[in-house]
Amino acid sequence: MGKLFGTDGIRGTANIYPMTGEMAMKLGRAAAHIFKHKAGVHRIIIGKDTRLSGYMIESALTSGICSFGVDVLLVGPLPTPAVAFLTRSLRADAGVMISASHNPFEDNGIKFFSRDGQKLPDAMELEIERLILSGDIEHIRPTATDIGKAHRVFDAEGRYIEFIKNSLPKGLDFQGLKVVVDCGHGAAYKVAPMALTELGAEVIALNNTPDGININHNCGALYPSNLKIAVLSHRADIGIAHDGDADRAVFVDEKGEIVPGEAILVAFAQFLYENKNLVGNTVVTTEHSNKGMEKTLRGEGIRVIRTDVGDRYVLEAMLFGGYNLGGESSGHVIFLDHNTTGDGLITALQFLSLMKQTGKTVSQLTGTTVLFPQVSINVKVEKKMPLYEIPKLRETIDAYQLALNGNGRLLVRYSGTEKVLRIMVEGENLEAVSTMANRLSLIAEQEIGLKEA
Secondary structure (H helix, E strand, O other): OOOEOOOEEEEOOOOOOOHHHHHHHHHHHHHHHHOOOOOOOEEEEEOOOOOOHHHHHHHHHHHHHHOOOOOOEEEEEEEEHHHHHHHHHHOOOOOOOOOOOOOOOEEEEEEEEEEEEEOOOOHHHHHHHHHHHOOOOOOOOOOOHHHOOOOOOOOOHHHHHHHHHOOOOOOOOOOOOOOEEEEEEOOOOHHHHHHHOOOOOEEEEEEOOOOOOOOOOOOHHHHOOHHHHHHHHEEEEEEEOOOOOOOOEEEEOOOOOOEEEEHHHHHHHHHHHHHHEEEHHEEEEEEEOOHHHHHHHHOOOEEEEEEOOHHHHHHHHHHOOOOOOOOOOOOOOOEOOOOOOOOOOHHHHHHHHHHHHHHHHHHHHHOOOOOEEEEEEEEEOOOOOOHHHHHHHHHHHHHHHHHHOEEEEEEEEEEHHHHHHEEEEEOOOOHHHHHHHHHHHHHHHHHEEEEOO
């Protein structure tokens, strides 16, 4: 990628380069220039999660966009997929989401959507970078009535709730289901409980009182332990946890067990396949997904296509092949029949729909997937050195790949959004893969690990 954009937009510590108000204003100007491609009124939607720094970045983006003669539609705190939907629904030229997803509150990020609600291709992100860094558009300064205006969309929440409800079969409701939903003090804090309640479920909402700094703090999709306790104490049928921008959903079954993301994807694939609605009899996932998922699906005649890690790559493969189901083990699921990006609330509603249509519990729907033992370790690094420049780590990786001999997988890659090296080893023997993962993490810490002050 370029100097600003990573695998999922721009992200970093708020008020530190590149996540500064000054940069946000420049991004707004560059984006407005790119999307203002013909005569007439132009509009860009801005949404955000619940981080304190969202006010600062939202104001700066708005200023930059308006300074280029483009109007802004402010939708306030809403999930990332809601911004994708509203960009299409309101016929805007583009959408912007201010969020750092699962990162802690001191971070923030900016990601763009095109007018069709899809993430921007690399080439367009690089053009935005070029315009900012070259200064080529500094001289463009509309004045007087040519300056843009900002408007607030007061019914954005209701529009999105109706949209996700329309993804369900006509007449289906969730009466008789008790649902615990952990909103992570994030973007879904209002719309998730509201949608579930409107559909007739008995809802126990957790972590739905954001204060700007508690987003993702020991709650939500990355910390489902409290959700497990709540499901058992309330004797609920299911627990659902969202991350900060609610583009993913993590599930806990009626027994209080966390359900692997792969098992959720298998359940969706099986249902669609049985009802002849799985396009191409194919599921798209990433190289990180457990091999047990692939073995289960292939045994039922369902093809699996793997991509690089990241929902944008899953989406690219789905669009290329015309497939309608894809996802990651982290809880991102893309239903192209319903939205153009991963949508945690649609994922939740679709799974509840599975329960209602089949009459099965969560554990019954997901228990057919047997996963291979897998160990994942994250190592914080000083900087992202190319792995080929770290001989000891590279040699160990190669040796372990040979040892696995096709009966497992080993992935070592940098996070696209954090200074973290992700190590994943998967195989038939838990003790062996644990030894490999621990050895790799030790070498990584010695060679490139972040040194504590």
